[in-house]
Amino acid sequence: MAQEYLEFEKPIAELEKKIEELTLFTSSGNIDLEEEILKLHKKSDQLRAEIYSRLSPWQKAQISRHPNRPYTLDYIEAILTDFIEMHGDRAFADDPAIVCGMAKLEGMPVVVIGHQKGRTTKEKIFRNFGMPNPEGYRKALRIMRFAERFNKPLITFIDTPGAYPGLGAEERGQGESIARNLAVMSQLKVPVLTVVIGEGGSGGALALGVADRILMLEHSTYSVISPEGCAAILWNNGSKANEAAELLKITAQDLFQLKVADEVVEEPIGGAHRDPRRAAELLKEAISRNLAEIRNIALPDLIQQRYEKVRRLGMFDEL
């Protein structure tokens, strides 16, 4: 896959291009530039570490949507085994913007549901850019109940710009399909673990995200509205997304502070897209550890705690 660079990654891109050039030069000829290349490698690693240690919320939003970032199916492949995909809501259609199925985590059967974005233009269109229609949420609902029926833990991956704002989506009850999932997930009689792997776009993201544990990858985001949408409302200017991202508090670190996220899962330096294999290793560890913890809690307590967890959220003054 061709590496794509975000605007603020350009200095890294330039260094890497130079390294590539020198490497080519070395392999084709007489001069040994090994030392020089090594130096540049070091420099580029340093630069990346530096840039990634002081990312702005808007830069994080861009990384969370990075075209090279691993998607749900990438993590399923890297973390789980024996994946069997299940399709359809049994009422209207199969929505490729959400993938569901059975799988195993270190030999243990689990049920998995996640938003799915596409990589190529064709895939993107097929996956509707990861924006589900009601049938996607209803497929997810069916699979949640499947998990409950067979008493298997549920893992969900969140990565969507939001629920699709379309005519058909409204006709088929986009609002109801999201609401139903919130209600059902809050009472689901199996352990539920959610990971925000990329973009957590509003209600369309939340519809897979009422859980006993909510993990967020280090450079993932989760927001009530997109920074662009917020900027359009505040300043009539979508290009002020930078400032809106700052205001909204959308980063994994912000959400950990606000007690929405239970844990921030470290990504490799330079983001999950730089080293998807390592990113998956780190996530697998976090999933296994958290799942083991919630699987240890008696079911009635687990559901009571899940309610209390969501019940606590909100800040206000009280007389």
Place this chain on the structure above:
Amino acid sequence: MAWFKKERPEKLGSEAPSKKVKIPEGLWVKCDNCKEIIYRKEVEKNFKVCPKCDYHFRISASERLPFLVDEGSFLEVEDGLSPKDFLNFKDYKDKLKSSRKKTGLKDAVISGEARIGGHPVQIVVMDFNFMGGSMGSVVGEKITRAVERAIEKKTPFIAVAASGGARMQEGILSLMQMAKTSAATARLADAGLPYISILTDPTFGGVTASFAMLGDLIIAEPKTLIGFAGPRVIEQTIKQQLPAGFQRAEFLLEHGMIDMIVSRKDMHGTLAKVLEFFSNA
């Protein structure tokens, strides 16, 4: 009948001035829908509904309450909650202040207990005049507490929605109110208690995608705009014009998303009849 009076029901707090929203002061009003000039008293006698075209004017929560509950039965549960600008969000403090001034409310919902047809209920009524009825922490908390009250007192729960959606100014915690209110109604269902959701103009976004669409019975006022995404966003996305009547209550009824459309003047009677059904052992 006392329902026609403009005053707030006696038992509502006294801090709020009486408010008229879409209907300006004066002897005559212009209908938002048919543009007819109508004698003001006629509109008020008609439940704030246009006598010419049946357009249901947008009304405040306190104007609506007397149309819903038995006369004098509403007892507000104040909760003592007020919103907090915890993100230090641009202009939020000012918006809260001006909304407070405009509506006399602390936030976009009134909560309390009442009787309808003699049946005790817990009821919340949203007010679109308070920051577009947006749902932040206080709205979510008050609705959740009302549902929990219904469970505790074993009464039905009634929610009247009027909202543009989640409140941006409280960021992710507004989004989480969707999960919170939905989880609460799930508990209500678990307790075997009925939930009647009434959708009024307009009901959108995070409110549609949470408690408002979870009623055992969903009732809408005629012509109410109801949706998840706003029509402009949809138009921009699909780059085509939306059909006439799109996202109106009649459209939702046709597509199987709501149980019935009930005129404002018939709402009390309908609720009483429904509650009668639930009250029989």
